[in-house]
Amino acid sequence: MNLKKYETDINQYATEITKYLISRGSNYEDAQDTVQDTLVKMISLDIFIPPDKLRAWMYRVAIRKYINTYNRNKHYQTLIQQLSTEVMTSEFLLETSPLLTFLEQLPPYQKQLLTAYYYKNYSTKQLADMFDISLSKVKIDLYRARKKLKKILEKEGYDQWSL
Missing domain, CATH: 1.10.1740 (Rna Polymerase Sigma Factor; Chain: A)
Known part of the structure; x- marks a missing residue:
């Protein structure tokens, strides 16, 4: 050979x-x-x-x-293509949501945190990486942001079922 x-x-x-x-x-x-x-x-x-x-x-x-x-x-x-459609849909939902006006009343960091977590479906791990903070801090900050948003909503006359 x-x-x-x-x-x-x-x-x-x-x-x-x-x-x-x-x-x-x-x-x-x-x-x-x-x-x-x-x-x-x-x-x-x-x-x-x-x-x-x-x-x-x-x-x-x-x-x-x-x-x-x-x-x-x-x-x-x-x-x-599916993901881009979902992202566009979630951004559309955010833009048309009545929550947007209440989110605007939050500090920028809390607004970014809630928006990324609930509308853009980021995980807490991704948020920790994005903001360069620990995972436990992300969870605490999300809790505090939700609590603050709840107070704003209650102050405006919304309860948990009327939004």
């Missing part, structure tokens, strides 16, 4: 598969990434693929990798 010939065949097939993927709608960078992933898989398997089966094996692996990547990207695009 001639190792130089085997290496030449791999390079030739890699170029051929790249062109094939591009002809099927892939962009150049994605096609190259797919072929590179195929070569990495071949090396990581630590097996010898006979020269007469090498081309078919590389095609099969590359096409499967490309399809998986395409489906994953399509799924991510769907998720991003």
Whole structure:
């Protein structure tokens, strides 16, 4: 077995598969990434693929990798679209909510905290990272902000059911 010939065949097939993927709608960078992933898989398997089966094996692996990547990207695009719709909806709810006028009466930090937690669905961990404070401080500050908002609402004549 001639190792130089085997290496030449791999390079030739890699170029051929790249062109094939591009002809099927892939962009150049994605096609190259797919072929590179195929070569990495071949090396990581630590097996010898006979020269007469090498081309078919590389095609099969590359096409499967490309399809998986395409489906994953399509799924991510769907998720991003759903998330952006949810964010727009939550921002719309905030803008049209009668609570907005009462939130404006809070100090800026408390307003940001309540808005991020309830309308933008940030977790307490994300809020702690955002404001560079401890998790327990976030929880305490949320409690105090809610308490202060409740007092403002009661002062304006709202009870827990009338808003």
